[in-house]
Amino acid sequence: MPQENMFNRTFHYARGHVLGGNLLTWNRGSNDVWDNWANLTEDQGWSWASIEKYYLRTSRLVAPADHHNTSGQVNPAVHGNGPVQVSLAGFPSELDARVINTSTQVGGRFRFNEDINAGDSVGFGFLQASIATDRRSSAATAYLKPVETRSNLDIIIHTQATRLIQTGYRKGTPEFKMVEISNGPKSPRFLVRAKFEVILATGVVGTPQLLQLSGIGPKKALHALGIHSIVDLADVGQRLADHPLLPNYFTVHSNATFDIVLRDQSVFGALLEQWNTTGTGLFVNSPSNTLGFLRLPPDSTIFENHTDPSSGPLSAHTEILFVQDGFAQFGDIPQPPTGNFLTLLTAVVSPASKGSIFIASADPFEKPLINPAIYSDKFDLLAMVQVMKDSQEFIQSPAWTGFVSATFGALSGVTTDEAMMNHARNFTVTVNHPVGTASMSPKNAKWGVVDSDLLKSRNVTLNP
Ligand SMILES: Cc1cc2nc3c(=O)[nH]c(=O)nc-3n(C[C@H](O)[C@H](O)[C@H](O)COP(=O)(O)OP(=O)(O)OC[C@H]3O[C@@H](n4cnc5c(N)ncnc54)[C@H](O)[C@@H]3O)c2cc1C
Incomplete structure (x- = not known):
């Protein structure tokens, strides 16, 4: 901008x-x-x-x-x-x-x-x-490289995660154990379900983008774009x-x-x-x-x-x-x-x-x-x-x-x-050193995106 x-x-x-x-x-x-x-x-x-x-x-x-x-x-x-x-x-x-x-x-x-x-x-x-x-x-x-031939590892290139999908709740907190992926705007979308967990590591730009697309972010701003808000988290994409x-x-x-x-x-x-x-x-x-x-x-x-x-x-x-x-x-x-x-x-x-x-x-x-x-x-x-x-x-x-x-x-x-x-x-x-758009904060803090365990399990405002 x-x-x-x-x-x-x-x-x-x-x-x-x-x-x-x-x-x-x-x-x-x-x-x-x-x-x-x-x-x-x-x-x-x-x-x-x-x-x-x-x-x-x-x-x-x-x-x-x-x-x-x-x-x-x-x-x-x-x-x-x-x-x-x-x-x-x-x-x-x-x-x-x-x-x-x-x-x-x-x-x-x-x-x-x-x-x-x-x-x-x-x-x-x-x-x-x-x-x-x-x-x-x-x-x-x-x-x-050393593990690329393992049978339990798939590296999918030229593919974008387009959304995280809520699959339920754990102790009252929404869980997102499904990812929607696609090769491009006109390509079909596929769903991948995780047995244990999804680790989101799409970088300083991709991480807030994917969270926001998935309804995790500032509620009002997401609603304005027609996105259903699941977790109202103001700091996603800030800082x-x-x-x-x-x-x-x-x-x-x-x-x-x-x-x-x-x-x-x-x-x-x-x-x-x-x-x-x-x-x-x-x-x-x-x-x-x-x-x-x-x-x-x-x-x-x-x-x-x-x-x-x-x-x-x-x-x-x-x-x-x-x-x-x-x-x-x-x-x-x-x-x-x-x-x-x-x-x-x-x-x-x-x-x-x-x-x-x-x-x-x-x-x-x-x-x-x-x-x-x-x-x-x-x-x-x-x-x-x-x-x-x-x-x-x-x-x-x-x-x-x-x-x-x-x-x-x-x-x-x-x-x-x-x-x-x-x-x-x-x-x-x-210098190409952007950071901070999914910031860590103390457990129970009112600010930040994840806690020090890189999860957000408390203090979330849900919008079911
Ligand atoms: C040109 C340049 C030079 C740099 N030089 C240095 C340097 O010399 N030393 C240094 O320490 N740092 C350097 N950096 C910074 C450093 O590369 C980053 O800080 C670091 O890579 C960040 O790691 P990350 O895992 O958070 O994100 P990234 O390395 O950005 O990894 C995120 C990955 O997720 C993928 N992704 C994003 N969105 C999606 C999506 N929706 N679906 C699927 N995949 C997605 C991206 O394609 C990327 O592969 C440089 C950065 C740039 C751009």
Whole structure:
């Protein structure tokens, strides 16, 4: 939907139709994030102390594609022994040493963090990616592939769940143990009945959409669309939070950036062939080799008018991603036909803005209305301005001497806070990290969608 606080711009909201996969960045929440969930839900089962053993079962550290010595770049002691494989970048970029040297030399808010996934996520360091040395590793390759031939598992692709169907009550609470599925708007609908339970895991967009289509959501709004309300649950689709992302472009004194790869099909083809045949080269990497998470300065004037929305001191307010070296298109500005570039992505990772997702009609094949309400809370805009300044300060440190030439494009000449805010409103897109539309709350709370057991068994308002 048009974003009121971004001059009514709209931008793309990507949703994959694949089994497993995203931009490969592997980040667990800081210990604060988990402890915050435990406090919010009043269930210590979500605290880091309780969750750690399960996290360790999810993933394991493996060698990078170039088998370089990673000591001091990651802490193997905090990693587990699960099926998702995680590694550092296996093809060096000319930015890596500059980022790490800046953080070790400058310190302070730019301090080095040996392992971003060790509980304290604040600082700059090497990015960990869900890459099995040179291939994508994902929930699908780690969990689904090994069991795909089991006789008690069916994976139905190109099929959409169109409705959950109430099959009865348990202790006065409606039970939905039947799912209606279909291949498309004009295809027949089929019913699948569960013996034990239906686990709904259709993501931040699909989950509220399916609940609302099934009569679980805000009663009045569902009635207005002609949907019979079964459970009146106001928060279904509310509390949407997303990370605003802004690409910051610079020209550089280097002709070794990846710009040529995107401009010249033969260079691209040769690198693809190299990766396919030898598992080496640029294409073994995720889009970034290094990254940094920052807290706002403790004496920031932002806190004069805003409470801190982050989970705590181990959690960042903002992020800088060093997207290799080259012009990476995030948003509407295409790669220029000539020149060598550096792209710094700045993001707000403790957003205070809250949006919503609501179905546009009772038709399950019509796309829902997605409103991330970016910058609707001014904290996020002010935090973005701070991280834009931080990113420029970072690349002005000695480790970058002679590399960066100038700010590029619309960012050129943008120096005042007001101009930076307008720039952010004009060019921000999403990092694709939406969450929150089926929020957990304490048992018996009047808000939220599910309790800390991911069920909603009490305090529901029924509309038989
Ligand atoms: C382009 C992009 C890049 C990203 N990069 C990263 C990254 O590098 N690192 C990171 O940690 N996170 C990244 N993310 C975010 C991350 O992928 C998500 O947070 C995560 O996948 C959410 O998991 P989920 O299980 O909640 O939902 P999803 O992964 O969205 O899974 C939901 C599934 O349900 C299916 N579905 C939805 N509705 C229906 C329906 N009605 N019937 C049947 N099936 C349905 C969907 O097709 C999907 O397969 C990225 C996201 C995007 C879009």
